[in-house]
Amino acid sequence: MLKITHLVKNFGSRAVLQGLNLDLQPGEVYGLLGPNGAGKTTLINILCGLLQADRGTLTLNGNALGSANRGLIGVAPQENLLYRSLTCAENLDFFAQIYGLNRTERRNQVAQCLAQVNLTDRAHSPVESLSGGMQRRLNMAVALVHQPKLVILDEPTTGLDIEARYELWELIRQLQQSGVTILLTTHLLDEVERLCGRIGILKAGQIIVEGSLGDLCQRINAVEVATIKSSAEDQLLARAQVLGFTSRRYGGELALWLPQVWTLTEILNCFPGIPIESITRQPVRLEHVYLEITTASEGL
Amino acid sequence: MKYWRETLAVAGRILRELGRRQRSLIFWGIFPITLLWLNGYILAERAQIAPTEAFTRAAPVTLVGAALFFSCLGGSVATVVAEREQATLKRLFISPLSGVSYFLGVFLAHSAIGLGQALLVYGLALYLGAEFSGSWLLSLVIVLLSVAAYVGVGFILGTQFARRVEDVNALVAAFGVPLLILGGAFLPAALFPPNLLDLAQWNPVFHMTEALLQVNADDAGLDQVGDHVTFLSWFALAMTGGGWLAYLRMIQQERRL
Numbered sequence: 001m002l003k004i005t006h007l008v009k010n011f012g013s014r015a016v017l018q019g020l021n022l023d024l025q026p027g028e029v030y031g032l033l034g035p036n037g038a039g040k041t042t043l044i045n046i047l048c049g050l051l052q053a054d055r056g057t058l059t060l061n062g063n064a065l066g067s068a069n070r071g072l073i074g075v076a077p078q079e080n081l082l083y084r085s086l087t088c089a090e091n092l093d094f095f096a097q098i099y100g101l102n103r104t105e106r107r108n109q110v111a112q113c114l115a116q117v118n119l120t121d122r123a124h125s126p127v128e129s130l131s132g133g134m135q136r137r138l139n140m141a142v143a144l145v146h147q148p149k150l151v152i153l154d155e156p157t158t159g160l161d162i163e164a165r166y167e168l169w170e171l172i173r174q175l176q177q178s179g180v181t182i183l184l185t186t187h188l189l190d191e192v193e194r195l196c197g198r199i200g201i202l203k204a205g206q207i208i209v210e211g212s213l214g215d216l217c218q219r220i221n222a223v224e225v226a227t228i229k230s231s232a233e234d235q236l237l238a239r240a241q242v243l244g245f246t247s248r249r250y251g252g253e254l255a256l257w258l259p260q261v262w263t264l265t266e267i268l269n270c271f272p273g274i275p276i277e278s279i280t281r282q283p284v285r286l287e288h289v290y291l292e293i294t295t296a297s298e299g300l
Numbered sequence: 301m302k303y304w305r306e307t308l309a310v311a312g313r314i315l316r317e318l319g320r321r322q323r324s325l326i327f328w329g330i331f332p333i334t335l336l337w338l339n340g341y342i343l344a345e346r347a348q349i350a351p352t353e354a355f356t357r358a359a360p361v362t363l364v365g366a367a368l369f370f371s372c373l374g375g376s377v378a379t380v381v382a383e384r385e386q387a388t389l390k391r392l393f394i395s396p397l398s399g400v401s402y403f404l405g406v407f408l409a410h411s412a413i414g415l416g417q418a419l420l421v422y423g424l425a426l427y428l429g430a431e432f433s434g435s436w437l438l439s440l441v442i443v444l445l446s447v448a449a450y451v452g453v454g455f456i457l458g459t460q461f462a463r464r465v466e467d468v469n470a471l472v473a474a475f476g477v478p479l480l481i482l483g484g485a486f487l488p489a490a491l492f493p494p495n496l497l498d499l500a501q502w503n504p505v506f507h508m509t510e511a512l513l514q515v516n517a518d519d520a521g522l523d524q525v526g527d528h529v530t531f532l533s534w535f536a537l538a539m540t541g542g543g544w545l546a547y548l549r550m551i552q553q554e555r556r557l
Contacts, residue, residue, distance in 0.1 A: 048394045071396055081391035083313065085320040090313075097309035098395045100302065126320065142391070 001026045001181045002047075002065075002150055007056035009042055009205075016042045018205035020056070024150070029172065029182040031192035034202030035294050040185045043202075044154055047183075048075050060150065071099060074148030078155040080135040081142075084128040088119050088138050091127060092145050099146035113141040117171060133164030140171065150181045157191060169195060189286045199286070201293050209293050216289045221246065222257030225288055226267060229253070229277040236274050243270055250291065257284075303401050310397070310405020314379060315412060328413075332367035332421050340428065343488065352429035357488075359425035359432070360512035364446045365485025365505055367417040372410040372447050374472045376454030379406055380550075381462045389554055403547060407451050414447045434515035438522060442515065442529065445536045446508045452539025459543075459550035484509045504535040 002024040009017040017039045024030050034040050045051040047058070049070055058065040060072055082091050089110050096106040114120045117137035127135060136156065143151055153172070157165045172195055176182060186192060192199055193213055200207040201216075209216060225248075230236045233254055240247050246257040258267070258281070267279055318325065336355070339362055344354035383389040392402065422432065457471050480486065482496065483505025492500060500506040511528035514520035522529065 050390070050393055067396065075394050077390065077394075079387055081387050083317060083388060084386060085317050086313070090316060094309055094313045095391075095395060097312075098306060098392075098397045100305065100396070 001028075001061065002183070003057075003059045004043075005057045007043070007046070007058070008054045009039075009046060009051065010054055016205055017046075017053070017056075020202075020206055022200065022207060024181055024183060025198075026149075026181055027176060027179050028197045029176050029184060029195050031196030031199040032183060032185045032202060032207075033187075033189070033192060033199060033290060034185075038202040038294075039205045040202055041154070044075070044152055044185065047073065047152060071146060072149045074143035074146065074151045076140045076143040076151070076153050076156055078158060080127075080132075080139040082127045082135060082138060085126055087124045087126055088114060088130070088141075089123040091138065092141060095142050096145045101146065109145050109147065113145050116144065116174070117141045118167065133160050133167070136160055136164065137168065137171070140168065144175070148180070150183065151175060152183045153185070155186050156184070157186070157188060165191075189290060193286050201290060203294055209289075213286060216286065217284045220257065220284050220289055220292060222259055222284055222288075223261055224258040224281050224283055225250075225255050225285075226258055227253050227255045227280040227282075229279075230271075231275050231277065236271055236276070239271050239274060248288075248291075250288075303398060303404070306397050306401030307404040307408055310402055311408035311412065314406065314409035318409075318413070328371060328417075329420060331370065332362055332417055333424055335366050336362040336421055336424055339486070340425075347488075352431065355425045355428045355430040356432060357513060357517045359421050359430055360516045361485050361488075361509040363418055363421045364443065364508040364512050365480055365483050367421060368414050368443070368446050368450055369476060369480060369485070369505065370472070371413050371417060372450035373454045373457075373476065374468065375410055375413065376406055376451045377458035377462055377468050377471060378465065379409075380455060380458030381465055381468055384463065384550075384554065385465060393551065393554070399547060399551065403455070403544060406455070407448065410451050410454075411444060411447045414443060418443055432516045433519040434517075435521065438515050438525075438529075439512060442508065442512045442525075442532065445529070445532045446512075449504055449508075449532065449536040449539045452536065452541075452543035455543030456539070456546045459546040479503055479505050482506065484513075504532060507531045507535070 002022070004020060004022040007017050007020040008015075020039070020043065032040055032043070042051065046053050047065070049067070060069050063069055083094070086094070092110045092113055093106055096109055101109060110123075111120070114123050117140060119134060119137060119141065122130060122134060127138065130138065136159075140153070140156060143153075156172070157168050160168065169191070172182060172184070184192070184196060196213070198210065198212055199216055200210040202208070209219065227250070228236065236254070237247060240256050248255050248257070264279060264281075267281075268276065336358055339358035340351060340355040343349065343358055344351045347354070383392070422430075426432070453475075457475065458468075462468050462471050482500050482503045483489075484492075484500070485505065489497065489500055489506060489510065507528040511525045511532060514525050514528075
């Protein structure tokens, strides 16, 4: 669908994208992760035509990406870029007109997009009267109004409450089922876990790790992560080292990577005589992999 | 076809947004009506002419010297600044909308507003007994050249000097009000002292008001107002070109953000 090869973009002496490669398959939801400044926005801006790449090739369905086929892409930016005094239907109709839809197509697409994002009953409400979640949905509807084959969603659920998030996730799944390819960037890792078939982690202008959630989780030599609170952390760490556990700190809390699933008793038995206040176990998740890859974290 | 479709879309959207702000619409109506009424009565009193003749002479200057100035220049500045503030420009850049269409769309929308104001001002003046003469085609050309010049200046100011809506008033007041006074919008140019009259020759608003006034009130033809129309044409061309370049520069700046 979308193939990016050796993409390079510099801003002055600062290299933002350094030979980035990406290959999106038709109908997949691809999650692009990376810390701030990794190059996600620059990549999206190049795909949208807002920026020119210094080097590299971008092809969409085998053709070089340019003004002729950029209409196959729909973009929902992270801000709600909408005309606030116009109604939902008027916003959609305007952008549909810009994308060259005729009157009948516009009428159908506006109605369909409003239905897709559950805003049919607010079709004639001005944008400024909508809640944040509704505006977010409309922002996504604008990206869909010209029936793109590839949709770029830039942090689509940031700032939304959980119900609005569920609605957008459902919409993304529906889009995928209808054959639309989706490139999703977000800082919400559980969103990526739920939605994305493949995940790429961008660091310093390159995708350094790519694969399914399962593939990525296998990069950590553990099946579970135990977060342990103890008043004698030094003793606990020394013992963990003897046992060969990898230790990390997540948000200040001490965590140990467990190579297999153990019961609480088995874990406690590993630390005899050391006072332990609480143990929380969870399977290895994307956040553990992500932190391992994007931060230069050392063992404690 | 693409350009025409996009131009209509942009113009339609601007007019629709204006239509939503009903209070603003009412104020845009009140402004030229009040100005015409005041100009007409002051002129009748000071020049000792009949009110019907005073309104005949007040309508053209009220239209191009005041109404179009604020709606087309102030309006296009506000349009560009609002697009930047609500970041919808970025969405337009992402879309296939061409810069030419955007520019023409803003121009078309403000031309429509200008023609609407012309109907309002001239309609009221006719109601008050004014009698207009001269070529309507030439009048229309002068009005459209004025709109083009104002929109061009509006683009330059809006793209280069105003980043927020609050900046618009200060800009329009700083650049506009002295030009309007020197253009004869509030006080007939015939009353200007000679040195100010010499200075007014370099003021495009003066040429707009004089050209339309002479055509509509004095039945002048192109041969009589040729100098004004020539100056106005060059000015409109320069401002349209300048506005276009300023718009391109803004695109480059906004894309970097």
